[in-house]
Amino acid sequence: MKLIYLASTAAIGLVCAFTNRHEAPKPVVRKAAVHKSPPSDVLIKRGKYLVTIAGCADCHAPKKMTPQGPVPDMDRFLSGHNSALKLGEYDKNLVNSGQWVLFNGQNTAFVGPWGVSFAANLTPDASGIGTWSLEQFTKAMRQGKFKGMDNTRTLLPPMPWPNYTTMNDSDLKAVFTYLKSIKPISNVVPAAMPPVP
Numbered sequence: 001m002k003l004i005y006l007a008s009t010a011a012i013g014l015v016c017a018f019t020n021r022h023e024a025p026k027p028v029v030r031k032a033a034v035h036k037s038p039p040s041d042v043l044i045k046r047g048k049y050l051v052t053i054a055g056c057a058d059c060h061a062p063k064k065m066t067p068q069g070p071v072p073d074m075d076r077f078l079s080g081h082n083s084a085l086k087l088g089e090y091d092k093n094l095v096n097s098g099q100w101v102l103f104n105g106q107n108t109a110f111v112g113p114w115g116v117s118f119a120a121n122l123t124p125d126a127s128g129i130g131t132w133s134l135e136q137f138t139k140a141m142r143q144g145k146f147k148g149m150d151n152t153r154t155l156l157p158p159m160p161w162p163n164y165t166t167m168n169d170s171d172l173k174a175v176f177t178y179l180k181s182i183k184p185i186s187n188v189v190p191a192a193m194p195p196v197p
Contacts, residue, residue, distance in 0.1 A: 061078050081118035156192055
């Protein structure tokens with residue numbers, strides 16, 4: 001009886017082995033991890049935070065006088081030195097002494113041993129950074145190159161670009177994305193002026 005049972009089990013096994021198709025298990029295919037950029041709204045929020053804590057509006061935004069003192073003019077936010085404002089008179093001897101640096105009342109024009117510099121328009125208008133690429137912005141921030149272009153002058157004081165030379169790529173991209181999202185304002189900032197002898 002035992003022998004019949006074993007013989008029938010073996011026969012059934014052989015029938016199954018020759019009638020069922022056995023396939024090798026399929027290998028598990030794992031997709032390579034794709035690094036996705038954060039969504040624009042996340043970059044914009046991060047960029048706004050960084051622009052705020054870095055104090056960019058301290059120089060790049062014209063001011064309105066309030067009972068608490070000057071505050072950024074949100075109608076002209078980050079549009080740089082107002083091209084319609086004439087630079088007031090100042091004592092060139094005081095500046096040439098090397099002992100003083102002067103700021104205009106808007107805190108957008110600066111006079112020192114380097115000459116006169118003006119805060120740039122950071123809005124996405126063509127007169128600002130509207131035509132800039134991320135690469136240009138990165139070059140301006142990390143290398144201090146005017147308009148982020150090779151063979152241009154170095155950004156002038158008081159722009160603290162050396163402080164940003166080690167800023168990581170994701171933070172630079174966030175700042176750039178935020179600046180590209182704000183209201184564009186047409187304002188051609190005056191060219192820097194060399195020191196007066």
